[in-house]
Amino acid sequence: MNGTDAMGVSLDTLMGTAYGDAAGSVMPPIYQSSLFTFGSYQEFEDRMAGRTDTALYTRVQNPTVAAFEAMMAKAERAEAAVGFASGMAAISSTLLAFLKPGDRVACVEHVYPDAYRFFERMLRPFGIDVSYHPVEAFEDEADLLRDVTLAYLESPSSVVFRPLNLAKVTAHARRHGALTVIDNSWATPVFQRPLESGVDIVIHSASKYISGHSDTVAGVVVSSQAHIAKIRDLTLPLLGAKLAPFEAWLLIRGLRTLGARMRQHEASAQLFIDRLATRPEVLKINAPGANTVPGLTGRSGLLSMELAHGVDIRRLADGLKLFSLGVSWGGFESLILPAEVGLRQAGEQNSMQRFGVPANLVRLSIGLEEAEELWADFAAALTESAA
Ligand SMILES: *Cc1c(COP(=O)(O)O)cnc(C)c1O
Numbered sequence: 001m002n003g004t005d006a007m008g009v010s011l012d013t014l015m016g017t018a019y020g021d022a023a024g025s026v027m028p029p030i031y032q033s034s035l036f037t038f039g040s041y042q043e044f045e046d047r048m049a050g051r052t053d054t055a056l057y058t059r060v061q062n063p064t065v066a067a068f069e070a071m072m073a074k075a076e077r078a079e080a081a082v083g084f085a086s087g088m089a090a091i092s093s094t095l096l097a098f099l100k101p102g103d104r105v106a107c108v109e110h111v112y113p114d115a116y117r118f119f120e121r122m123l124r125p126f127g128i129d130v131s132y133h134p135v136e137a138f139e140d141e142a143d144l145l146r147d148v149t150l151a152y153l154e155s156p157s158s159v160v161f162r163p164l165n166l167a168k169v170t171a172h173a174r175r176h177g178a179l180t181v182i183d184n185s186w187a188t189p190v191f192q193r194p195l196e197s198g199v200d201i202v203i204h205s206a207s208k209y210i211s212g213h214s215d216t217v218a219g220v221v222v223s224s225q226a227h228i229a230k231i232r233d234l235t236l237p238l239l240g241a242k243l244a245p246f247e248a249w250l251l252i253r254g255l256r257t258l259g260a261r262m263r264q265h266e267a268s269a270q271l272f273i274d275r276l277a278t279r280p281e282v283l284k285i286n287a288p289g290a291n292t293v294p295g296l297t298g299r300s301g302l303l304s305m306e307l308a309h310g311v312d313i314r315r316l317a318d319g320l321k322l323f324s325l326g327v328s329w330g331g332f333e334s335l336i337l338p339a340e341v342g343l344r345q346a347g348e349q350n351s352m353q354r355f356g357v358p359a360n361l362v363r364l365s366i367g368l369e370e371a372e373e374l375w376a377d378f379a380a381a382l383t384e385s386a387a
Contacts, residue, residue, distance in 0.1 A: 190258055
């Protein structure tokens with residue numbers, strides 16, 4: 001029963017559930033307060049002793065943030081979630097909570113470039129070894145994760161969008177006692193819930209589809225009560241990269257329409273894929289979708305393609321009227337990112353340079369504009385660029 005939980009409640013229904021406070025508000029208030037006070041010495045003492053867990057200080061706890069975290073946990077069918085100031089804060093705070101010097105990380109190739117820089121420039125100098133492997137190695141090499149503390153996964157991976165059979169990977173990981181962490185920003189819980197395939201921890205850059213409006217930078221980690229408790233105990237308070245109440249409120253707004261937006265992104269991406277496949281200018285399309293791997297039930301609007309030798313990518317990008325040039329993705333607006341430009345971002349240490357991305361690759365984020373208008377724009381610019 002894809003898309004429904006044990007009680008037969010769909011994700012859309014879960015996300016549409018009203019907040020339901022005493023005033024009948026459908027949205028939670030924004031608790032724009034740094035601290036929360038106590039009515040008596042006894043209440044304060046109980047809270048500080050851990051006998052109660054009401055809000056105390058917004059660096060660690062805030063009711064608006066908690067409302068977002070509860071929705072994310074439901075969406076991923078998890079016990080708990082914790083919000084962060086960015087996707088990178090979610091990634092770094094998770095890895096630093098579970099790793100120590102001497103540990104080994106096995107990471108999938110073509111990992112998000114700033115995650116790669118975090119591994120190379122921050123984890124490695126602290127004595128944590130990181131190795132990189134193609135998706136096939138994670139699936140087929142039964143002993144790849146021997147002596148590995150943590151497997152860092154993306155499915156699909158960034159830019160080239162290679163999907164992973166998560167059930168295969170987690171079976172190997174369990175045998176070797178390796179913790180599995182996945183970045184699920186691309187699929188969202190609408191199209192993939194990795195915890196159901198045995199993954200231990202799910203991370204999102206909520207800046208992308210979960211926000212959906214290109215107005216927020218945020219992150220979230222979803223997992224078991226025990227794993228989230230460890231992050232709440234250690235890296236959330238001590239690194240302090242907390243999610244702000246206003247951002248949490250925007251993310252709740254985003255979650256309300258996540259299902260509808262993802263289905264629209266999917267339909268428009270499908271229209272592009274079907275038509276791109278008939279174009280001589282397009283050599284290869286990287287766009288996993290429903291059932292490419294078990295557990296993946298749909299495709300997002302983020303895909304890439306390799307263009308034929310004669311296509312002038314500069315002319316293509318400049319010829320588009322409805323696609324803007326830019327980084328990021330997952331918003332309402334359509335974007336194009338030529339790999340050659342993207343590869344130069346932040347210079348030397350770039351996972352895409354290391355693992356290889358063809359110079360003739362462009363990434364598209366298909367937004368929520370009318371699909372036929374988007375296609376007409378893209379097709380015209382493509383024709384021009386190859387003339
Ligand atoms: C954007 C992105 C991130 C980082 O998220 P921020 O919110 O920008 O910190 C992590 N993973 C993937 C796959 C991303 O695309």
